[in-house]
Every structure is written in structure tokens, then in C-alpha cells.
Amino acid sequence: MREIVHIQAGQCGNQIGTKFWEVISDEHGIDPAGNYVGDSTLQLDRINVYYNEASSHKYVPRAVLVDLEPGTMDSVRSGAFGQLFRPDNFIFGQTGAGNNWAKGHYTEGAELVDSVLDVVRKEFTMAHAALLLLISLTVSVGPAICFYGASMTFTPGNRYPDGTVEMHFYYRESGKLPCDPQVSWVCDSGDCGVLTYADPGITDQDHSGQILWCQSERHMTTNVSGDEPFTLRGSGCCWANNVHDVREWMLRSLVDTGQRSDTQTTNRSPVSATIPNIRVPQNCFQSLHLLVHDPDGDDVRCKCQSCHQHPNIYLEEGSCTLSSNGTLDVGLHVLEFTLEDYPASNITLMNRNGISSVRNPYNQTANADPTPLSQVPLQFVVEIQPPVHSCAPGVNRPSLLPPTPLHGDVQHAVVGRVHIINLRAQRMGDSFLDFQVSGPWNMSTTLRNTSQGVTEAMLTWTPQESDLHHHVPLCFAAETLQSQSEMRCIVIVVAKSRVLSGEAEVFCEDSSISIAVSKASMKGIDQSWLQLRDPTCSLTSNDTHILGTMSLNTCGTTMEDSGDFLVFKNEINSFENPNEVITRRSQIKIGFSCQYPKVASVSNHYINKKSDYIFTESSFGTFSYTFDIFTDSNFSSRADPSLYPLEINLMDMLYMGIAAHSALPEVRLFVESCKATPDDNPYSALFYDIIKEGCIMDDTVAVYQSDSRTYDFGIQAFKFTGGYNEVYITCSVILCAEGSSNSRCAQGCLQESTHKRRRDVSKETARHYIMQGPFRLSRQTQHAAAAQDGGFHISAGTGVFAGLFIVSIVVVVGLLVYNAKKTRSPDRMYLMSNF
Incomplete structure (x- = not known):
């Protein structure tokens, strides 16, 4: 045996x-x-x-x-x-x-x-x-690969006379080297046809010599003749060692090959991806913007299967943005998402037997569990690293510089022609190791180091005939051995012929954007076949230019948070007549954007002293908050900016006021939380709750609220124990429509035992964070004040305390002398060496 x-x-x-x-x-x-x-x-x-x-x-x-x-x-x-x-x-x-x-x-x-x-x-x-x-002897060594995540997209190909539809699937998988695919896809339900696999190709891998990560891409095809939706499933073990000990993975893709009534073709899935290895310092994780793009212009929602394991992470499903509600444990965190797409208006899907099914928009359906057009997986890991001294881009973490594309940009490439993407980043101190890239498997990267710690990368890719009409996700981040920049993702749309992009001037105003496109730069341009992202907004023209003007929150203008700036983006696109089979007009795409500072500081030394925080959301337009310090409870006189950082005496009252500014007539400000930290990191592990879930947590807080747009309050000054001399206060604020009974403003204080009602998020803004500080403990002491009088005064209480203290010293010394006489010489040496 x-x-x-x-x-x-x-x-x-x-x-x-x-x-x-x-x-x-x-x-x-x-x-x-x-x-x-x-x-x-x-x-x-x-x-x-x-x-x-x-x-x-x-x-x-x-x-x-x-x-x-x-x-x-x-x-x-x-x-x-x-x-x-x-x-x-x-x-x-x-x-x-x-x-x-x-x-x-x-x-x-x-x-x-x-x-x-x-x-x-x-x-x-x-x-x-x-x-x-x-x-x-049998040696059983597990594979060197540990699963880091995967993503899938699909697009239809040919539709044959018998109704059979050719489907193309593009699957990316991340793990440790060697870069062999671990997932085998099987038919979970419905008629999936026969899957045909192409050989996998490596999209990118770790070049540091540490064999940390790798990502591969695989193309699969199948011919589907069934009438019903089908599901592909991939599963296996094991995830890389992670904080919550997640082991098995499960990936599912739901596909419906019915013909859409709006596009007259089969639905295309949402497009997304991530780099193989996302790394963020513990004190710098605030938000993570995932790529959300739908080739059919559908509304995409991100559903998180594993978010219950991450109580300190909040997911905004509509924008696919992860935000931190607290400090995450150091280590790998597994995040498992499903991307679903819903039509912008009511449509039908018709199978080859002529049977139709209705699909409704996500925000208009009365069904509590609406049916999506498709589902695709997006799973990845985020490595939370030990905290760093500063989260400012370019200091401890690399900073992406122009002309690096912005997150969410859409670029156009042509079959058979080289497409070039330029990346640029900077880091103080050590030089860059590389750019981590998740893109098509046959894309190449060329690095070039320049002066002052700047590294440039040129990504080159030549789309093939098989890439035609494919919307290709591309994600990237600059990194060193110790740190990594923010992740950005764009989409490359592959066309048969080159897309025209003319010369244009962009004018950035306080609340609007204007663009003037030169007609001479694009021969044969026809204004009547051009539109902004929102086709209901019209363009005008004169003899020389095509003109467009829009506010920052209309006409499909989107906002991107790029650190210290808010970037508002829109584009002019050509469109086709849906009833025409052919066209003789060139495809046109002109993207434009304006960049605005997010924080307007009145001090060049203490940025938090007095700041306007400006935000824009689709339902509320552009709005802002101010967070001020006042000299007294009248809240009429603000603290002198020249006095910052403010010096405070313990137990003195500190008066602060938060105000919301909006062009909308009926809005209400709600302060959901305020907490103090000993530094400018709002996610510090050391904090003190002042307001939590709308409830006052500190007994010394007094609220002096005067109207619906302001929140004035006072608190007795304090400091943190342990040698900390500064205090910062961070508050989360929400703006709600006045009169909404289901908004967060209407809910007010929520105790832990309180049942949280379903909120009407369309009647309120997202949660935004504003900061004030630092406040510094005053150096002035009672001894210094007494010295100025030129005399010596002592209270009765102080005299009693001093007398007792002297008596205690005498007793302790007496005991030591008595014990010393009874102790041998070696013992005395031992005691002295340990004092």
C-alpha cells in the first residue's frame, strides 16, 4: 500500500x-x-x-x-x-x-x-x-496563481438568416504569475451554443521581479439559436489571501440575444475593467471611480454582492463609485460586482419567433426588482497599504499629469491604423517603476523618464478587423514599488474609418460652457446632423462656426472629480437616421471640457482656514458650502483670517457655522455628522464624534440654527490626549429638497435602534465632506499671567495641595532610606540600576 x-x-x-x-x-x-x-x-x-x-x-x-x-x-x-x-x-x-x-x-x-x-x-x-x-512520494503544490479578479464584456456579431446570432465575449482575468487562465466558462442556463476559445494573451504583468500580478485576456465566441436568455458561469478557488478570507469565486453573465426595438440589433453589455493590482494607503482611500460605459447608451447600475463584508464602504450604484465611510483594515479586500444595463426609455426585445418582451428604464419602473437587459461581472481586489504621511498627489503617491486622458474619456481608433495614448506622471523622490495597464492584449508600452521625476508612457495599439465596432476598456495607473496613483479608465471605440474632429474654441464661464467649432476645419460639415450628449439641446451656427452653450449641469454635461479640480465634460457627436441603412456622412466626435478648482482657499498657508466647497449634481445643479469660525454666539463676526491657525483655551466655547449656497429656491441643509481628528486625515483611527447620524453626541454642543440653509453651533474647546496639540473638525453634509418627507433631512436623528426608512435619493444630494481647522491649544498659562502682575499669589486650595505633596515626598524618602538600611550591598546595586 x-x-x-x-x-x-x-x-x-x-x-x-x-x-x-x-x-x-x-x-x-x-x-x-x-x-x-x-x-x-x-x-x-x-x-x-x-x-x-x-x-x-x-x-x-x-x-x-x-x-x-x-x-x-x-x-x-x-x-x-x-x-x-x-x-x-x-x-x-x-x-x-x-x-x-x-x-x-x-x-x-x-x-x-x-x-x-x-x-x-x-x-x-x-x-x-x-x-x-x-x-x-507525491508533492502536491498549489498553483502559483492566486485569483485577483475578472471582468467580461460581450457584443453581437453576425445575425444569420435562420435567426442564429454570433456572440463575442472578451474576458480579462487577474492573478499572480504565471499568467494562465483559471476560469472555465460553462453554460449555467438556457441555450448557450458551443463556446470556442481563442488562445489567451497577456495584457500586462509585473516587471519589478517580485512576480506580484499578471492579467490576461481571452476571446470567446458562440452561435446562439435559442429564443430565451442564457447565462454563462465561471467558478473556482481561490482568491488571494484577503482580510475577509474569501476563497471561492463565482462569475455570471446574463445574455439576451433578442433584437432591440431602438437599435434594431442585439443588446451590447456594459463595458468596464480595472488594473490587476489596485493599491491605496489606508489614510488615502476616499473614493474609487469605476469605469461605467454602455455602447448602446443605456443606464448602467453596479450591484455589489460582497459589500456586506465591507461596512466601511459605500457604493453609489448609478456612478459605480466606491466611497469610504471609515478606516479599512490593511490587507487585500475582495470586491465582487455585477454590472446591469437598463434602457433610457421603454423598449422591446424580440426573439426570432416574433415574441416580444418589454424592458423599462430603471428609475421609472414600478417593479421592485426590474429586469436588466444584461448582466456582466466585475471583480477585483483593493490592497489597503499602511498609512502615509501625506495623501497629496505627487508627494507620497504619483500624480497623473496632462496629456493623460481623464477618467471616462472615449477615444476612437481605426482598424489597421496605429492608435497612440500618451500617459504622463510625476512623483517626488524615487523614480517610477512602471505604468500598470489593463488593455487589449496586443497593446505595447514604451517608457521614457524625463527631468524632475516625470515619467512618460506611450501606449500603442493597432486594432484588427476582429476588433471592429468593439468598445475596448483601458485602465491605467502610475506606480512605484511603494505607491500608486489613482486609477483612470477610458474606452476606445474601434471604427472602420477615421472619425473627424475639427478645430474648436472652448470658453469656460462661472456657470456655463461655450464652444465654437470652425466649419473650415471639417469640409462638408452639416449642423443638422450634430448633437450634444443630450440631443434635446440644440446647436446654432453662423457663416464660420457651429456654436453651443450649456450650463454645467445640463445637455449631458458630466462632472469628474480629479482631486483638486472638478472637470465638466461634454461632446459633439454626429448621429444617423435610424430608418436609413446607409450613410454618406463622416462620423464626427468633438470632445471638450472645462476645469474648475474644487476648493477656493483664502489662505496660501492653511488651506482649511476658510474654504468654499463647490459641487454639481444633476438634480440640484451647482451648489456650495462654507464652513466658518465665528467670534461669538451672534454668528455675525467671522474669525480674523490672519489669526489662523486659531489658538483656543480649553473649556472656552468655539462657535462654528455651516451654510449652503444654491440657486434653487427651496432646499434644506442637513448636517449628518461632525467628528474631530488630531490631524487633517478625516479617516484617522483616532477620532471623537460630535454629531453622528444627525444626533448630538457631545453634551456641550449648543445649536443656533436660524434658517433652512445654515447650521450654527458651539462646542466647548478640547484637545486629544497623548500629546496632540491640534484639532480638525470634518462634517458630512447633505442638501435636500424642502418638503420631501422621505429624504435624509426629514429623517433627522437616527439612533442605532431606529429603523431606517427607504430614502428618496432623488430629493437629496450625495453626502459631501467639509473640514475646518486646525485649532491649536493656547500656549498662555496662569503662571505667565501671574508673572506679569509682579507679585506672588497662591490660593488656599493650591496651598493645601502643595503641603500634602511635600508631606508625601518626605514619607516616600523615609521609606526608601529605611528599606535601604535593611538591604545588602548587592541588593542596593540592583535597586539603583532599576530606578
Whole structure:
């Protein structure tokens, strides 16, 4: 009978190996403590193949568990079968060795080899037939790949006379090297046809030598002849070692090949992607903007399956934006999303038998669970790194510079012609390692270092005939070994012929954008076939130019938060007559944008001293908040800007006022929370709640609210214990439509036990954060004040305290002298050395 020594090595090897032992133990009737609890003698017939029988009649796996990181071993020990293994057979290194290739390969990794061999030899000696064991030794090492996430998009191809539709699927998968695909797609429901796989191609991989990550892309096709929607499923194990110990992954794509009534073709899925390895310092994670693009112009919603595991993360489903509600634990966080698309207006889907089904817009349907046009997966990991000194772009983290495309941009490429994308970034200190890119597999990257810590990358891609009409997602980030910039994503639309883009002038006003396109730059241009993103907004023209003017929140203008600036973007596009099969007009696309400072500071030294915070949302237009310090409870006189940072005396009242400014006549300000931190990081682990969920948490707070747009309050000054001398106050504020009974403003204070009603988010803005500070503890003391009088005064209480203090000192000294006389010389030396 063969006896097998099982060796599981590495993070993924241990995860898969642990699952293996769970299955084997179940087959042989062994419980997690090693006891036999089976009901058939056949289960024990060949149990010695995998187990040694201990003296207590318990069965111990003949397994050796190896990893450079102790965390992996801790995860195994704390698992359901963690106590099954022999404690001496856990072999591991020190924290950090698994993420440092040189440290793991040359130093600690090399030292572990002898330890592993010693344990293996020990297992040999416990066997009955050493020679047989040596011949039959089986080493079970899990694959080097750990799953980092995946995304999928699909688009229709040919529709044949018999109604069969050709479907193309583009699937990207991220993990550790080597870059072999781990997911096999199967038909989960409906008629999926026969999937045909092309060979995978590597989109990008880690070039640091640490073998940290890799991403591949695969193209799949199938011919679908069924009448009903179908679902593809991919599943497996294991995710990379993560904070919440998520192991198995599950990916699903819902496809409906019915013909849309608006586009007269099969629906195309939403388009999204991420870079393979997103890294953010713990104190810098505020928001993560995911790519949301739909080739058919549908409304895309992001649904999160795993967000219940992340109570400190808030998802805005409409914009697919992740925001932080608190501090995230350091380590990998698994995020699993499903992207769904809904039509902008009521449409029908007709199958080849002429049967139609209705699809409604997401925000107009009365159905609590509306039917999407399609569903595609977007899963990825975010690595939360230890906090850094500053989150300012370009300091501890790289900063993306022009002409780097903005997040959400749409570019056009032509089949057979080279398409170039230029990236540029800057970092103070160490130079860039690389740009991390998620794009088509045959895209190349060329790096060039320039002066002053600036690195440039030129991405080149030549679309092939098979890419025609494909909307290709491209995501990128600049990174060093220690840090990473924000992630940006764009879309490249592949066309047969070049898209025209003429010369234009853009005029950025306080509340509007104007554009003038030169007719001479585009021959044969016809204004009647041009439109803005919102086709209801009209363009005008004169003899030389085509003109358009729009406010910052109309005509399809979108807003992007790019750090210190708000970028408002729109575009002029050509369109076709939906009843025409051919056209003789060239395709035209002219993108334009205006950039506005997000924070207008009145001080060049303390940016938080007095700031206007400006925001724009579709339902509320452009609005802003001010956060001021006042000299008294009348709230009529603001603190002198020249006094910042303000010095305060403990226990004095500090008066602050928040005001909302909006052109809308009936709006209400709601202050949802205010908390104090000892630094300018609003997500600091050390904080003090002043207002929470609309409820006053500090007994000294007094509210002096005068109207619906202001919130004036006072609080007794305080400081943090532990040597902190400064205090910053951050408040989250919301603007609501006056009179809305279901808005957050109407809910008011929500205690933890209060049942939260469903909110009408169309009647309120998103939650925005504003900051005031720093406030600094005054240096003035009572001793300094007394010295100015030229005399010496002492109160009765102080005299009593001083007298008691002197008596205490005398008693302590007396006890020390008495004990010293009774102690031998060596003991006295010992006491003195430890004082």
C-alpha cells in the first residue's frame, strides 16, 4: 500500500490544500479533531495512504504546510480543520517575506528549505516502508496563481438568416504569475451554443521581479439559436489571501440575444475593467471611480454582492463609485460586482419567433426588482497599504499629469491604423517603476523618464478587423514599488474609418460652457446632423462656426472629480437616421471640457482656514458650502483670517457655522455628522464624534440654527490626549429638497435602534465632506499671567495641595532610606540600576 507525503506550499497552495484535506477527511469519516466518526469499515481500509494513526487513536494528515508568510499559516490554523494537522509541520517565515521577492528568494526562503526537508525526513521515518515512500512520494503544490479578479464584456456579431446570432465575449482575468487562465466558462442556463476559445494573451504583468500580478485576456465566441436568455458561469478557488478570507469565486453573465426595438440589433453589455493590482494607503482611500460605459447608451447600475463584508464602504450604484465611510483594515479586500444595463426609455426585445418582451428604464419602473437587459461581472481586489504621511498627489503617491486622458474619456481608433495614448506622471523622490495597464492584449508600452521625476508612457495599439465596432476598456495607473496613483479608465471605440474632429474654441464661464467649432476645419460639415450628449439641446451656427452653450449641469454635461479640480465634460457627436441603412456622412466626435478648482482657499498657508466647497449634481445643479469660525454666539463676526491657525483655551466655547449656497429656491441643509481628528486625515483611527447620524453626541454642543440653509453651533474647546496639540473638525453634509418627507433631512436623528426608512435619493444630494481647522491649544498659562502682575499669589486650595505633596515626598524618602538600611550591598546595586 502506498503512503503519500503531501506538501502544500504558498498562499494559494495552502488554500487549495486545505480544501483537499476537508474533502479527504469527509470521505474517510475523519472529523476536524482527527477522530473517526464514519459508519463503514471501508473508510478505514486505506486510510494510511494519507494519515498517520496517533497513539490516542486519532488520525493526523501526513502533510507538510509551507509558506513565507505567517498569516497564511494563521489562516489555516483558524479554519475548520486547522487543528487536524501536526503543529510541528507548519513551516513559515516572517511577515513581509511573501511580498518581497529578494527577501523571500535569497534570505528567509532559502533558510526554510532545510526546515522543510527535516520535516519531510521525519515523515519518512514514521512510515512502514521507507523505500516505497521514497518511490511513491507525491508533492502536491498549489498553483502559483492566486485569483485577483475578472471582468467580461460581450457584443453581437453576425445575425444569420435562420435567426442564429454570433456572440463575442472578451474576458480579462487577474492573478499572480504565471499568467494562465483559471476560469472555465460553462453554460449555467438556457441555450448557450458551443463556446470556442481563442488562445489567451497577456495584457500586462509585473516587471519589478517580485512576480506580484499578471492579467490576461481571452476571446470567446458562440452561435446562439435559442429564443430565451442564457447565462454563462465561471467558478473556482481561490482568491488571494484577503482580510475577509474569501476563497471561492463565482462569475455570471446574463445574455439576451433578442433584437432591440431602438437599435434594431442585439443588446451590447456594459463595458468596464480595472488594473490587476489596485493599491491605496489606508489614510488615502476616499473614493474609487469605476469605469461605467454602455455602447448602446443605456443606464448602467453596479450591484455589489460582497459589500456586506465591507461596512466601511459605500457604493453609489448609478456612478459605480466606491466611497469610504471609515478606516479599512490593511490587507487585500475582495470586491465582487455585477454590472446591469437598463434602457433610457421603454423598449422591446424580440426573439426570432416574433415574441416580444418589454424592458423599462430603471428609475421609472414600478417593479421592485426590474429586469436588466444584461448582466456582466466585475471583480477585483483593493490592497489597503499602511498609512502615509501625506495623501497629496505627487508627494507620497504619483500624480497623473496632462496629456493623460481623464477618467471616462472615449477615444476612437481605426482598424489597421496605429492608435497612440500618451500617459504622463510625476512623483517626488524615487523614480517610477512602471505604468500598470489593463488593455487589449496586443497593446505595447514604451517608457521614457524625463527631468524632475516625470515619467512618460506611450501606449500603442493597432486594432484588427476582429476588433471592429468593439468598445475596448483601458485602465491605467502610475506606480512605484511603494505607491500608486489613482486609477483612470477610458474606452476606445474601434471604427472602420477615421472619425473627424475639427478645430474648436472652448470658453469656460462661472456657470456655463461655450464652444465654437470652425466649419473650415471639417469640409462638408452639416449642423443638422450634430448633437450634444443630450440631443434635446440644440446647436446654432453662423457663416464660420457651429456654436453651443450649456450650463454645467445640463445637455449631458458630466462632472469628474480629479482631486483638486472638478472637470465638466461634454461632446459633439454626429448621429444617423435610424430608418436609413446607409450613410454618406463622416462620423464626427468633438470632445471638450472645462476645469474648475474644487476648493477656493483664502489662505496660501492653511488651506482649511476658510474654504468654499463647490459641487454639481444633476438634480440640484451647482451648489456650495462654507464652513466658518465665528467670534461669538451672534454668528455675525467671522474669525480674523490672519489669526489662523486659531489658538483656543480649553473649556472656552468655539462657535462654528455651516451654510449652503444654491440657486434653487427651496432646499434644506442637513448636517449628518461632525467628528474631530488630531490631524487633517478625516479617516484617522483616532477620532471623537460630535454629531453622528444627525444626533448630538457631545453634551456641550449648543445649536443656533436660524434658517433652512445654515447650521450654527458651539462646542466647548478640547484637545486629544497623548500629546496632540491640534484639532480638525470634518462634517458630512447633505442638501435636500424642502418638503420631501422621505429624504435624509426629514429623517433627522437616527439612533442605532431606529429603523431606517427607504430614502428618496432623488430629493437629496450625495453626502459631501467639509473640514475646518486646525485649532491649536493656547500656549498662555496662569503662571505667565501671574508673572506679569509682579507679585506672588497662591490660593488656599493650591496651598493645601502643595503641603500634602511635600508631606508625601518626605514619607516616600523615609521609606526608601529605611528599606535601604535593611538591604545588602548587592541588593542596593540592583535597586539603583532599576530606578
